[in-house]
Amino acid sequence: MLEGLLVPMFTAFKSDESVAYSETVAHASWLVEAGVDGLVPFGTFGEGASLSLKEKIRLTEEILKVSGSAKVVPSLICNSFGEIAEYLDFANSTNIDGVMVMPPGYFRPGDDNALTRFFEKVLGLSKKPIIAYNFPAMSLTIGPKVLSGIGVWGVKDSSGSIESAKAYLDAKIRLLIGSDVLLAKAISLGASGGICGIANFFPKRMKLINDLAKIDIEKFNLVINHKIQVLSLIQLPERRVANVLRYYIAQRGFLMPSNKVLTELISVLRAKDDAKVILKWHLYEVRRYDNELYFFDGEPDRSNEDCPLFNKLKDQTNFTIRFRQDGQRVRLKGKKHSSSLKKILQSANIPPWERDKLRMYYINDTLVGMESIGEMSEA
Secondary structure (H helix, E strand, O other): OOOEEEEOOOOOEOOOOOEOHHHHHHHHHHHHHOOOOEEOOOOOOOOHHHOOHHHHHHHHHHHHOOOOOOEEOOEEEOOOHHHHHHHHHHHOOOOOOOEEEEOOOOOOOOOHHHHHHHHHHHHHHOOOOEEEEEOOOOOOOOOHHHHOOOOOOEEEEOOOOHHHHHHHHHOOOEEEEOOHHHHHHHHHHOOOEEEOHHHHOHHHHHHHHHHHHHHHHHHOOOEEOOEEEHHHHOOOOHHHHHHHHHHHHHHOOOOOOOHHHHHHHHHHOOOOOOOOEEEEEOOEEEEEEOOEEEEEEOOOOOOHHHOHHHHHHOOOOOEEEEOOOOOOEEEEOOOOOOEEHHHHHHHOOOOHHHHOOOOEEEEOOEEEEEOOOEEEEEO
């Protein structure tokens, strides 16, 4: 899948304006080590329009050697369809993951029908997925009508318009957003990811990583009531799992765990679900229960005033607080039959380590309710 954060990597040049192959490949290698999802050489950042076919082919071969698990999706910005055809013939015999194609920017196809025929011809020559490159400032606008039903993988939209992005998504066309500032918004609407030039530079990349963590949390509903949803989280690639955990821990104000502890935390996501403390660092601990991760900063504050039932009962005569006993059976308000208190707590998804701390409310030595559960009586 072509998704996540793809980088339109720059091309390095020497002082004599020849391509600096080793420096360009070193940059690609650095980006891969940083954990990006894909590399897009020869785009606007990569000065693709200035590179010869020979230079593009050599750079492709060199980048593939260091790409690791990152997708490689070269961009073709050419006025010559013959050059596009020659590159696609080369690409068909490589391990690249797709090709991004911009229509000619000088002698432009005249209308939407001509643009559709252009992409149909490209698709007929390629064994790789094709991404249309919509950049109206440099070529014609590629509207959803042009691409609908012809078989392109999707579109990179560099129009700078969120309305344009919405139009592709409404037409069920996969979208990779080409605007850094629209990345979070576009993915929240359903975009598959972004091809963002700012990711070439480390200081800005950290902001993008945080944005992607927020996007993953919101898009996949990874945090509910301050608990991480394990089954949803583990569907993501491992580096994005780590990114979400780092972001969430930082947002809680906890000291960041070491890489070793973080690796251990990721490993227990797929461990057997139980109520034991699964990980500790500094004063913090993480527990897993019922496919949720609970994060603790020391002993949680258990204020009586947090419970509406307590506030209702506290001023009554002979009001007392006790705690549950093994084997206790109770009857919930409105129920005809009694149940074991343990079963009720399990059904309410109360984690085992919290059950013995829940306050039970008595008046005149008669049970009337329980914190987090509600009104009840002895069986």
